[in-house]
Amino acid sequence: MESASPISKYQPLHFQQDDDCASPKPSAPHIKKSLVNTLMEAAALRSPSFKEDTYFISHLKHSEKKALSDFKHSLASSSASAAAASMWGIPLLSDAGDDRADVVLLKFLRARDFKVGDALHMLEKCLGWRKEFGADDVVEEDLGFKELEGVVAYMNGFDRQGHPVCYNAYGVFKDREMYERIFGDDEKLQRFLRWRVQVLERGIKLLHFKPGGVNSIIQVTDLKDMPKRELRAASNHILSLFQDNYPEMVARKIFINVPWYFSVLYSMFSPFLTQRTKSKFVISKEGNVAETLYKFIRPEYVPVQYGGLSRPSDLHNGPPKPASEFTVKGGEKVNIQIEGIEGGATITWDIVVGGWELEYSVEFVPNAESSYTIAVEKPRRIAAGEEAVHNSFKSPEAGKLVLSVDNTASRKRKVAAYRYLVRKSSTI
Known part of the structure; x- marks a missing residue:
């Protein structure tokens, strides 16, 4: 029998995999400071981490409870249309004391630092905009x-706390023909803005609007190849629409593939952003996308183009099969064993390593000493940017499958994830 390749790290796994195992906390690699790194550090110092509100009335300060009571009274005393209004199907004033309405009203109050007059003005303007725009029907x-x-703006899965995740990627508009087709004149721009609001409204339909529930979404914005100058008008419109009419709807804003010019964009938008908004920012430079996203989103919900296992068709078939995460250190080789495989069984697996740039191979090792190891996938180097591997193998006899990722040629630690399914052979 041929022996399996030597390994420097061994992760034996049996037929029952632990889907809830967590990756160890990564240690920060030593990197030379750049403008982006400096910006990231500055943003961290400037903006403490955002703590999402629970919307429990009992958690409010006395002054905040009073502001909510005053807000309801002011709304009831305002125009008849405002007093009878609803938002996202929730009546804003109800004799039954609907706690969903409290969630909505608290969003407007928090957006205006619990200043009742400012919050009422914002709410009334938002109601007027929703009616004129037709937001309820979009x-x-x-x-x-x-x-x-599924390319420019789309909802895809949930984060680790259950927030729906909205991805934004505008790199396709570097193509001039595409840009002109979508943004060529004001009419086209307005139609695009309507579509972008549609994407957000679909995400909002997934929210609970209940104290202690999921009441906001996560936004992931991919800045790779984004034509900043051409999209400035559209970006300003989107930012204005969302800030004015969707207060406290985003729990976290994750920027990935951040290029050197992000400082220019940040300085342009920063004066229009509140400190509370800035505290929601997470900034990840190019090359750290998977590692950043895995901190907030499980790999089975991270799109394959960002180092995850989620393909567009997956979410149409219900919740995805959970993945297990692991870390491949620099200079290390990791072997993952799928044991207890019976003869005739079919093994299907997905595996991905963030940033790849390492060697990958798969072997089937029979239990019988007289049998030989089978090279299911011969060793090959997988380049950065390649998507997750998806493959299957029918075992000729009882044995185990060994997935190998070899990072011995690199000093950089990488995050990784895999999952598998074993189907026993059917007998007649």
């Missing part, structure tokens, strides 16, 4: 942007 419209769905 979800059902066909706006003709099929080519942008």
